[in-house]
Each structure stands twice: as structure tokens, then as C-alpha cells.
Amino acid sequence: MQFKIQAQDGHARAGIILTPHGIIHTPVFMPVGTLGSVKSLIPEDLKAIGAEIILANTYHLYLRPGHLLIKKLGGLHRFMHWEGPLLTDSGGYQIYSLAKKREIREEGVVFRSHIDGSSHFLTPEKIIEIQDCLGSDIIMCLDECPPYPIDYNYAENSLKLTTRWALQCKLAHKNKNQSLFGIVQGSFYPDLRVRAALSLIEIGFDGYAIGGLSVGEPKEKTWEAVEVCNEVLPRDKPRYAMGIGLPEDILEAVSRGVDMFDCVVPTRHARTGTLFTSFGKLSIKQARYTEDERPIDEACDCYVCKNYSRAYLRHLFISKELLAYRLNSYHNLYYYLNLMAEIREAIFKGTLAEFKKKFYERRKGKGEENAI
Amino acid sequence: MQFKIQAQDGHARAGIILTPHGIIHTPVFMPVGTLGSVKSLIPEDLKAIGAEIILANTYHLYLRPGHLLIKKLGGLHRFMHWEGPLLTDSGGYQIYSLAKKREIREEGVVFRSHIDGSSHFLTPEKIIEIQDCLGSDIIMCLDECPPYPIDYNYAENSLKLTTRWALQCKLAHKNKNQSLFGIVQGSFYPDLRVRAALSLIEIGFDGYAIGGLSVGEPKEKTWEAVEVCNEVLPRDKPRYAMGIGLPEDILEAVSRGVDMFDCVVPTRHARTGTLFTSFGKLSIKQARYTEDERPIDEACDCYVCKNYSRAYLRHLFISKELLAYRLNSYHNLYYYLNLMAEIREAIFKGTLAEFKKKFYERRKGKGEENAI
Numbered sequence: 199m200q201f202k203i204q205a206q207d208g209h210a211r212a213g214i215i216l217t218p219h220g221i222i223h224t225p226v227f228m229p230v231g232t233l234g235s236v237k238s239l240i241p242e243d244l245k246a247i248g249a250e251i252i253l254a255n256t257y258h259l260y261l262r263p264g265h266l267l268i269k270k271l272g273g274l275h276r277f278m279h280w281e282g283p284l285l286t287d288s289g290g291y292q293i294y295s296l297a298k299k300r301e302i303r304e305e306g307v308v309f310r311s312h313i314d315g316s317s318h319f320l321t322p323e324k325i326i327e328i329q330d331c332l333g334s335d336i337i338m339c340l341d342e343c344p345p346y347p348i349d350y351n352y353a354e355n356s357l358k359l360t361t362r363w364a365l366q367c368k369l370a371h372k373n374k375n376q377s378l379f380g381i382v383q384g385s386f387y388p389d390l391r392v393r394a395a396l397s398l399i400e401i402g403f404d405g406y407a408i409g410g411l412s413v414g415e416p417k418e419k420t421w422e423a424v425e426v427c428n429e430v431l432p433r434d435k436p437r438y439a440m441g442i443g444l445p446e447d448i449l450e451a452v453s454r455g456v457d458m459f460d461c462v463v464p465t466r467h468a469r470t471g472t473l474f475t476s477f478g479k480l481s482i483k484q485a486r487y488t489e490d491e492r493p494i495d496e497a498c499d500c501y502v503c504k505n506y507s508r509a510y511l512r513h514l515f516i517s518k519e520l521l522a523y524r525l526n527s528y529h530n531l532y533y534y535l536n537l538m539a540e541i542r543e544a545i546f547k548g549t550l551a552e553f554k555k556k557f558y559e560r561r562k563g564k565g566e567e568n569a570i
Numbered sequence: 571m572q573f574k575i576q577a578q579d580g581h582a583r584a585g586i587i588l589t590p591h592g593i594i595h596t597p598v599f600m601p602v603g604t605l606g607s608v609k610s611l612i613p614e615d616l617k618a619i620g621a622e623i624i625l626a627n628t629y630h631l632y633l634r635p636g637h638l639l640i641k642k643l644g645g646l647h648r649f650m651h652w653e654g655p656l657l658t659d660s661g662g663y664q665i666y667s668l669a670k671k672r673e674i675r676e677e678g679v680v681f682r683s684h685i686d687g688s689s690h691f692l693t694p695e696k697i698i699e700i701q702d703c704l705g706s707d708i709i710m711c712l713d714e715c716p717p718y719p720i721d722y723n724y725a726e727n728s729l730k731l732t733t734r735w736a737l738q739c740k741l742a743h744k745n746k747n748q749s750l751f752g753i754v755q756g757s758f759y760p761d762l763r764v765r766a767a768l769s770l771i772e773i774g775f776d777g778y779a780i781g782g783l784s785v786g787e788p789k790e791k792t793w794e795a796v797e798v799c800n801e802v803l804p805r806d807k808p809r810y811a812m813g814i815g816l817p818e819d820i821l822e823a824v825s826r827g828v829d830m831f832d833c834v835v836p837t838r839h840a841r842t843g844t845l846f847t848s849f850g851k852l853s854i855k856q857a858r859y860t861e862d863e864r865p866i867d868e869a870c871d872c873y874v875c876k877n878y879s880r881a882y883l884r885h886l887f888i889s890k891e892l893l894a895y896r897l898n899s900y901h902n903l904y905y906y907l908n909l910m911a912e913i914r915e916a917i918f919k920g921t922l923a924e925f926k927k928k929f930y931e932r933r934k935g936k937g938e939e940n941a942i
Contacts, residue, residue, distance in 0.1 A: 234885065238610075238892035263860070263885040271863055271881055279877045488635070491643055505651045509643055513606065513635040520610035523892055 199336070199377035199404050201436050205546045209428065209455040212545040215436055217283040217335040218375045219275065220250065224436065224457040225545075227448065227538045228253040228285060229531050230465065233262065234278040237465050238524040239531070241280045247500065247528065248535040251335075252280055253460040256328055257289030257296070260320075261311050265331035273333030285460070286329050288338040288381070289320065290409075291441070294345075302342060304359070322366035330373050338407065339367040341381040346413040353385035361397045368401050377404035379438060385410060386419045388426045395430040405436040408456070412441050421450060428455040445474060445537055449554055452541055464534045468526035471515045474533040478561040480508075482526070487512045500532035571708070571749035571776050573808050577918045581800065581827040584917040587808055589655040589707040590747045591647065592622065596808065596829040597917075599820065599910045600625040600657060601903050602837060605634065606650040609837050610896040611903070613652045619872065619900065620907040623707075624652055625832040628700055629661030629668070632692075633683050637703035645705030657832070658701050660710040660753070661692065662781075663813070666717075674714060676731070694738035702745045710779065711739040713753040718785040725757035733769045740773050749776035751810060757782060758791045760798045767802040777808040780828070784813050793822060800827040817846060817909055821926055824913055836906045840898035843887045846905040850933040852880075854898070859884045872904035 200216040201224075215222040229236045229244060231252045236244060244252065254274060259265060271277050274284055290307075293300055297309035306321035320328075322340045329337035341360045344353060360383045371378045380398035384390030398406060408427045411420050424439060431437055438458035439451045448459050464474065471483045475495035482494070493503035494511065502511070502525045514522035544553035572588040587594040601608045601616060603624045608616060616624065626646060631637060640649050646656055662679075665672055669681035678693035692700075694712045701709035713732045716725060732755045743750045752770035756762030770778060780799045783792050796811060803809055810830035811823045820831050836846065843855045847867035854866070865875035866883065874883070874897045886894035916925035 233889050233891055234882070235891050235893040238896060240893070240896075262889055263881070267861060267881065270861060271879060277879070277882050279882075489639060489642060507643060507649070509635070509639065510606070510649050510651075517605050517634055519605055519607050520892065520895055521607040521612070524610060524612075524896065 201405070201434065203433070205548075207545040207548045207550045208453060210452050210541075210545050210550050211455060211457060212542045213436075213457065215283075217251075217377070219281060219283045219335050222250045222283055223542060225448075225452045225538055225541055226251060226458050227534045228458065228460040229534075230255075230460055230462045231278065231280075232462075233258050234268075234274060236527070236531070237469070238520075238527050241278070241282075243528060244280075244531070245282070247532040248539060249282070249531070251283040251285060253285045253287065254278075254332070254334065255289065255292060256286045256325065256332070256338075257292035259286075259332060260289065260328050261313055261318075265328040269331035269333070273331075275333060283336070284332075284334040285336040286332050286334040286338065287440070287460075288325050288329075288340045290338075290341045290381075291343045293320070294343050302359070304362075306340070306363075322363040323370040326367050326370040326378075330376065333375075335376060336379060336405070337371075337376045338379050339364045339381055339403075341383055341409055343410050343413070344383065344385055346386065346415045346419075348385055350387055350390075353383075353387055353390055357384045357390050357394050361394065361401075364398055364403075365401050368403070379403055379405040379407050379436075381407045381409040381440070382427050382431070383410045384423075386415055386423055388422065391423055391426045392430050395427050399430070399432060403435070405438060405458075406431045407438040407440050407458075409440050411439060412443055412447075420447075421454065424451055424454045424456060445534065446557070448534075448537070449541065449557060452545075453550060453554065464530035465527045468530045469523050471522075471526065473511075473526060474530050476560050482508065482512050482515050484512075494529055495533075498529070498533065498536075500529050500536075502526075502529040502532075573777070573806065575805070577920075579917040579920045579922040580825060582824050582913075582917050582922050583827060583829060584914045585808075585829065587655075589623075589749070591653060591655045591707050594622045594655055595914060597820075597824045597910055597913055598622060598830050599906045600830065600832040601906075602627075602832055602834045603650065603652075604834075605630050606640075606646060608899075608903070609841070610892075610899050613650070613654075615900060616652075616903070617654070619904040620911060621654070621903070623655040623657060625657045625659065626650075626704070626706065627661065627664060628658045628697065628704070628710075629664035631658075631704060632661065632700050633685055633690075637700040641703035641705070645703075647705060655708070656704075656706040657708040658704050658706040658710065659812070659832075660697050660701075660712045662710075662713045662753075663715045665692070666715050674731070676734075678712070678735075694735040695742040698739050698742040698750075702748065706748065708749050708751060708777065709743075710751050711736045711753055711775075713755055713781055715782050715785070716755065716757055718758065718787045718791075720757055722759055722762075725755075725759055725762055729756045729762050729766050733766065733773075736770055736775075737773050740775070751775055751777040751779050751808075753779045753781040753812070754799050754803070755782045756795075758787055758795055760794065763795055763798045764802055767799050771802070771804060775807070777810060777830075778803045779810040779812050779830075781812050783811060784815055784819075792819075793826065796823055796826045796828060817906065818929070820906075820909070821913065821929060824917075825922060825926065836902035837899045840902045841895050843894075843898065845898060846902050848932050854880065854884050854887050856884075866901055867905075870901070870905065870908075872901050872908075874898075874901040874904075 300309035380403040490508035672681035752775040862880035
């Protein structure tokens with residue numbers, strides 16, 4: 199993997215990442231394909247809307263259909279018919295949030311599957327082995343993702359464990375086609391974040407993720423953690439804010455030097471009828487759209503906005519038609535990927551501050567449509 | 571509307587229907603877009619797999635979102651972004667099978683909505699008015715679709731009512747852009763079918779549907795009814811067997827002179843994991859496909875068969891991924907539309923009997939995969 203910064207605007211960076219499956223232009227948003235499919239969409243849709251890399255979940259694929267099966271069938275790219283770059287997470291977050299029971303030991307994590315209650319034991323080495331079987335281009339270390347708030351002692355011990363696991367992952371990582379990222383934890387204690395980042399840098403990774411964000415903390419804490427990490431993290435490696443986030447959060451994080459993002463929000467919101475627009479969010483189920491001939495967003499060039507009215511999309515959603523989820527997902531992901539392209543352009547032009555100002559202004563004065 | 575027979579092979583006919591929204595090549599299968607969307611698919615998908623006409627349900631659209639709303643928004647074509655021909659049924663079948671309570675009166679049908687229990691009264695004139703608002707190319711008369719079995723007296727009275735309603739529909743039908751089809755009822759009493767057909771011919775319609783089929787009767791009765799009707803129905807008008815059916819049923823009906831078909835089976839089966847292939851049906855959820863690298867059907871050229879393994883499709887289905895319903899629906903409709911193209915070609919070549927023989931032979935000797 200190679201990473202090259204092409205332009206900078208304040209702390210924000212625009213660059214490219216070269217992977218065995220293609221180029222990624224950063225800052226980048228990665229649509230989430232939890233189980234090996236971005237819900238309701240085909241790879242051709244994702245390419246059409248400008249997706250360059252997809253994220254898949256190690257925890258989910260390990261449980262279903264199993265990494266050995268995927269390996270046998272030629273790896274995840276072939277299995278899901280996605281030819282571009284893939285990133286798989288470590289499963290840590292899912293283990294802490296989804297697994298029925300989990301116990302953290304020095305050697306790894308014991309947990310029960312959220313599907314059938316079966317028992318599993320995942321070590322740092324095992325996580326690398328699973329991701330090797332999946333064949334993703336970027337893989338993540340096993341980490342502990344602590345909740346918020348936790349006391350300093352817990353955070354410190356958790357961080358030390360995550361660091362030891364990171365070293366084990368690094369030692370277990372043999373596949374030269376895969377780039378390994380370390381994950382900076384440390385809860386919301388700035389000194390712990392610094393310590394975590396420095397320890398990971400010492401081990402040396404192809405990129406660095408900032409983990410443990412969006413776990414219920416106030417926004418100032420999120421940005422403080424991001425800023426503290428980015429002051430320490432090497433400039434010449436990609437930085438990935440895991441699970442971030444809403445469009446405004448991405449914009450804020452980019453301004454603070456983050457290069458990579460993933461979030462289930464665009465697709466999950468799509469399935470509950472919340473659509474992203476240049477003037478804020480819009481809940482398509484609302485009665486006021488019953489006869490509305492306009493597209494979701496007149497400023498949007500996507501296939502959905504070019505061909506369907508709010509009235510039709512509301513009808514599909516209210517009627518629980520499968521097409522509703524597909525069209526909503528398509529639009530929301532287009533919105534996200536288009537936003538990333540605009541942000542990237544602004545960085546090249548050195549106009550990110552202005553872009554941010556306009557971004558927030560567009561959302562004002564549309565109180566009615568912004569009410570959700 | 572114009573109908574022209576281009577070739578004949580035994581009783582089977584191949585022809586074209588000209589409608590204000592385009593040409594239809596018969597024999598034709600119409601994918602069902604109940605509520606104004608063929609479940610999980612966009613019009614571009616349908617065009618890509620060769621669909622030339624879509625069926626939508628008057629009953630469903632009348633209740634949700636309402637015909638007046640659709641009219642206000644420019645008609646059903648524009649509302650659902652389908653530029654090709656559309657056929658709307660009369661809603662009769664849905665009223666008898668879905669409505670909570672229904673009462674048949676001389677003037678029309680009183681029923682309660684299956685959605686919210688609200689009361690509605692639909693007359694023959696109203697059915698024409700609703701379909702006028704929808705703007706479909708082919709519209710259907712209101713009919714009574716009796717269950718099976720019923721006694722002769724009931725069937726006769728029902729048939730007389732359907733005939734009176736057909737006359738009222740004909741008189742109410744003013745929109746020259748819409749072609750009106752009559753529906754032959756008469757249960758499974760050949761003399762009543764003949765009487766029904768003759769009465770409708772006397773009134774004069776642009777095409778004739780054979781209704782009241784697939785209501786639980788044995789197959790011989792179905793074919794007897796189809797044969798009896800087609801002996802009487804005018805050769806120079808399209809004949810439409812409503813709600814038929816499975817691939818083999820379509821083949822049998824075409825051989826008996828039917829030109830048009832619709833059925834929810836390809837899309838409904840898709841959503842329960844049953845896939846159509848050249849060797850019969852395949853239930854993708856079965857464990858034996860867990861590691862199966864092959865496409866659904868090696869003889870199929872569709873997008874799904876070209877790009878995905880049975881193992882992946884099984885994984886999606888088992889995991890309840892939305893993409894499963896989309897890919898399965900795409901494949902099943904492709905199978906149906908490709909079958910129609912093959913049937914049409916065989917009629918032109920005069921080899922339909924041979925085609926039928928091969929069709930049934932391909933399904934033999936694949937006992938294992940045919941077991942569902």
C-alpha cells in the first residue's frame with residue numbers, strides 16, 4: 199500500500215492510497231457491506247455513485263458464512279463480486295456491542311454469537327488469520343473498544359491490552375498484499391490517546407485508526423480525541439476515524455486531518471426513511487410529501503433524484519416496498535460520496551473553510567424541512 | 571391498440587401489440603408491479619431483462635396512494651418512471667381475495683380495505699374511471715372471480731353479472747388511449763364459458779382475458795376452460811390468461827392459443843428463495859449449496875448467473891440481506907422473459923412441439939435439484 203498526500207488545506211489533506219485492487223482518493227467514505235453486501239445495492243451501483251472502497255465486517259463474516267468458506271471460494275472480492283479495494287474491520291466493535299456475552303482475557307476475547315449463542319474465542323493472531331482468508335486490502339488489529347464514560351484506570355489497562363494485541367497482530371501479519379492498521383484507543387483521556395498513538399507508531403503500521411469514538415460522548419470530546427491523535431500520528435500515513443459519521447462529523451474530522459471514514463448511517467437511515475440532502479435531513483414518510491412532485495433534493499444529480507418524486511418515494515416507503523430501501527440507500531450513499539468529492543475539491547482549491555461555511559448555511563432557513 | 575399475428579404454430583400464435591407506449595411482442599409475460607413497483611427492481615432492470623409491459627393492480631393503487639394522486643402527478647407511467655406499456659387489472663381478483671369483507675351487489679362491490687378496514691364501493695364505471703386516472707395502456711373490466719368449486723347456478727348468475735358489468739364498462743370507457751379487455755368467466759362449465767365469451771364478443775372488446783383460472787381447480791379443468799374459450803374468442807384479438815402461471819403452465823397455455831400472461835410467482839418465489847432454472851426449481855436456502863461455486867443455472871446468461879455463486883446467494887438469503895430479494899427477483903424474471911423469447915422463436919420456426927419436449931426433458935434426470 200502506498201499513501202501520497204496531494205494537497206493540504208489547514209489540517210485537511212487530500213491524497214491517494216494505492217492498493218492491490220485499485221486507487222482510493224482521500225478523504226474517502228467507505229460504504230458498509232457488513233455481511234458482504236452493501237444492503238440492497240450491487241457493486242455496479244456502488245461504482246456508479248463513485249465508491250472506491252467498501253468495508254466489510256470480520257465478526258459478521260466469521261460467523262456467517264465463515265472465513266474458511268470465503269477463502270475456499272476465492273476470497274471476499276470474488277465472493278461478493280466487488281473488484282475494488284476492501285477494508286475489513288477487526289470485529290472488536292461488534293464483539294463488544296453485538297455478542298451475547300463476552301469476556302476479555304489477556305489472550306483474546308471469548309464471546310457468544312448473537313445469531314445462535316455458539317461460543318467463540320478470538321485472539322489477535324486469529325483475527326489476522328481470518329482477515330487473511332477474507333483477502334481484504336486493508337485489515338485491522340484486534341482492539342478493545344471501551345464504552346463511555348470509563349474511569350482512567352480502566353481506560354489505561356484497556357489501552358495497554360489493545361497495544362499488546364496490536365504488537366501480536368503485527369507479528370502475525372504475513373500477507374504482503376494486505377496493509378495492517380493499528381487502532382488508537384484511550385477513551386477520552388488526552389494523555390492516554392497520546393500514549394496509545396506513540397506505542398502504535400513504535401510498532402509501525404501502514405495506517406492508523408482512531409477507535410472508540412461515537413460511543414455516547416459529547417461532541418467536544420470526540421474532536422478533542424481526534425485532534426490529540428492527529429497531532430501525534432505520522433503525517434505520511436492514512437488516518438481513519440472508525441464509525442464516523444454524519445455528514446457534518448465527516449466535514450469536521452476532515453478539517454482535523456482525518457482521511458478515511460465508514461458509517462452505517464447512510465444505508466441504515468435509508469431503511470428508516472431518513473434521506474440526506476444539501477439542506478439537511480428529510481424524513482420521506484412525512485405526510486407533507488404525499489403530493490410532492492419534487493425530487494428528494496433539487497441540487498442532487500443522482501439517479502433517484504433525476505427520476506422519482508418525493509410522492510413516489512413516500513408511497514414506496516409507506517407501503518414497505520423493497521424498492522424504497524434500494525432507492526433510499528442509493529440516494530444516501532450518493533449524497534455521502536458526492537460530499538467527499540466536494541470536500542476533496544475544496545482541499546485542492548484551499549477553500550475548505552468556505553465550503554464548510556456554505557455547508558452549514560445551506561442547512562439554515564430550511565427549518566421546515568430540517569425539523570426531523 | 572393494434573394486434574397483428576406474425577406467425578402461428580398449431581394453436582400457438584406469435585404477434586405484436588402496438589400501444590401508445592410501445593410495442594409488445596407476444597406471447598408476452600408481464601412482470602407484476604402491484605403497487606407501482608416490481609418488487610426490488612427499477613424500470614431499467616426490467617428493460618435490461620427484456621420486459622415490454624408491466625402489470626399494476628388497480629385495487630392496490632386505488633387504496634394506496636390513490637388514483638387521484640397518481641393522476642395529479644402525471645399518471646402511473648410518470649409516477650413509477652416506467653415509459654413502456656402498462657396494463658392495470660380491474661381489482662376484481664384482489665377484492666375477492668384480499669378485502670376484509672365484501673358484498674357483491676348488482677351495482678358493484680362493497681368491501682373493506684385490507685389495510686385499514688375503510689369501506690369502499692366500486693362500480694364498473696368507477697373501475698374505468700380509476701384506470702383512466704392511472705393512464706395505463708390496457709385496462710380491464712370489473713368482474714366477479716368466483717372460487718372453485720361452485721355450483722352451476724351460482725356460476726351462471728355470477729357470469730351474467732360479470733357480463734352486465736362488462737357492458738357498463740364498455741359504455742363508460744371513453745379514453746381512446748386505453749384499450750379495454752373483457753374477462754371471460756363461467757367457472758369450469760364449458761357451456762357457461764362459451765356463453766360468456768360470446769356475450770363479450772357481442773359487446774366488442776380490444777382483447778379478451780380468461781379469468782377465474784388457478785383458483786384451486788385440477789389442471790385438466792384449467793386447460794379445458796382455456797381451450798373452450800379460445801375456440802370461441804376472435805383470432806384477431808389478443809387473449810390473456812390472467813394469473814398464469816408457472817413456466818410449464820405458460821408453455822401449455824401458449825400451445826392452446828394464449829398471448830398474454832402475468833403472475834406474481836417469479837418475484838414472490840424469489841423472495842422465498844425458490845429460483846427457476848432450465849432444469850426445474852432450485853431452493854437456494856438448502857444446505858447443499860453452502861459451498862457451491864456454480865451459478866444458479868449454467869445455461870442462464872443473466873447478470874446474476876454471470877457474477878454470483880449459489881454459495882453467495884445462499885449466504886445472502888440465509889442472512890436475510892435485502893440484496894438476496896433483488897438478485898433472486900432479477901434472475902427469476904430473466905428466466906421468465908427469456909423463456910417467452912424462446913417460445914416466440916419456436917413459434918416462428920414452427921418447432922414449438924419440439925421445444926416443449928426439450929423443455930420437459932431438461933427437467934428430468936435432475937431429480938436431486940428438482941426435489942423441491
